[in-house]
Structures are given as C-alpha cells and as structure tokens.
Amino acid sequence: MRIYSVVMEEITWYTGLSPTAFFTILAMMVVVYRTVCGMFVSPEDFNKPPIITASKNLGFDNEKPAPEPVQLGEITEQELRAYNGSDPNKPLLMAIRGQIYDVSSSRNFYGPGGPYAMFAGKECSRALALLSFKPEDINGNLEGLDEPELDILQDWEYKFIEKYVKVGQLVPDRNTQQNECREQIQDEDKKEAE
Numbered sequence: 001m002r003i004y005s006v007v008m009e010e011i012t013w014y015t016g017l018s019p020t021a022f023f024t025i026l027a028m029m030v031v032v033y034r035t036v037c038g039m040f041v042s043p044e045d046f047n048k049p050p051i052i053t054a055s056k057n058l059g060f061d062n063e064k065p066a067p068e069p070v071q072l073g074e075i076t077e078q079e080l081r082a083y084n085g086s087d088p089n090k091p092l093l094m095a096i097r098g099q100i101y102d103v104s105s106s107r108n109f110y111g112p113g114g115p116y117a118m119f120a121g122k123e124c125s126r127a128l129a130l131l132s133f134k135p136e137d138i139n140g141n142l143e144g145l146d147e148p149e150l151d152i153l154q155d156w157e158y159k160f161i162e163k164y165v166k167v168g169q170l171v172p173d174r175n176t177q178q179n180e181c182r183e184q185i186q187d188e189d190k191k192e193a194e
C-alpha cells in the first residue's frame, strides 16, 4: 500500500498530472502506437503476396484448382441452371449471347456467396448489357437494347472469350422447339391455302 502511494506521488511530482490523467494519456498513447504500427508492413512480411480478404472470408482458400473444362455441346437454358455452383462436382457455367463459358476458375466471383453468383448457370446477356443485377434482367433477351448497351455487351463478350473456355451453346428448350415447329407448319399451311 505504501509503495502504491509513493508511486502515485512520484507520478504527480514528475509529470504534474493526477495519476488518473497520467494513466489515461498512457493508454491513449499505446492505442495510437498500435494503430500506427498496424498500418505498416513488417520487414518479414514485405514480399509476401497480399491476402485477399473476400476470398478468405468466403472460404475459397483450401480449394483445389478448377478441373479442365469439359465440352457440353448444345444444352437448353433449363439444363444450364444445374451449373450454378449448387453442386460442387459440376463446373460453373455462364452464357453470353447463347455461348456457354466455363467460369469455374473464377469461383470467387460466381460460386455460392460470390458477388456475381446470381449469373452462374444463367444466360446473362441482358444483365451485362444493362449493368443490372435485377433477376428479371438475367436472361438472353436483347430486345429494346440501344447501341451503347450492345457495345457494353460486346466488351463483356470479348472479355469472356479471352478469359474462359467456351464449352457449348444454348439451344431453345424442347417445348419451345416443338412450338416453333408447329407455328412454322401452321404458317406454311396458311400460305398454301391462300
């Protein structure tokens, strides 16, 4: 107890501050020191690659490299949906202007929890042209798009051609094909009757 009061008296005598003020200022200096130190890289860590926090948080750290892309040929939009990342054994696919790309190498973008997961397993032309994430825009309908929007889409297409392997193309689903066929036959019948 005696040592304690001697220390407190000494603090006041040397610093001219009350012990409470002295310890508050000391604590603040420690906090500032630690904050400033945290802003600099220590010499041992200098040449190490940066840690990408988003991918760490999303748990992609221990992932194996994506398997080699497999050619699928012609599939329907309905079939493409299965490649949205919900099955980890299937590749991640995405279509632009009917061409299907294997985007498995960018699982951090398109895999579950990724910022662009909504595009996986989908034809995304309209959304990319409009720079939109709205579910109603995630399709291949190019109707009503103006020239600048089609240019944006073109840029996306070039980026995908350059970065990813094309593994197939979309075809209308069987029902649509049958309906189109039926309509064509009806049109031809009509023309013949005229």
Ligand code: HEM
Residues within 6 Å of the ligand: 103, 106, 109, 116, 127, 128, 130, 131, 132, 133, 163
């Ligand atoms: C606030 C606005 C946005 C920011 C800050 C942003 C940021 C980024 C960044 C940093 C990348 C990684 C680029 C790379 O490493 O190649 C990226 C990729 C991407 N962004 Fe965005 N983005 C934004 C808006 C959008 C919008 C509106 C869309 C489309 C609707 C979009 C679609 C994409 C796609 C598809 C990729 C992945 C491309 C690939 O597979 O390489 N982004 N974005």
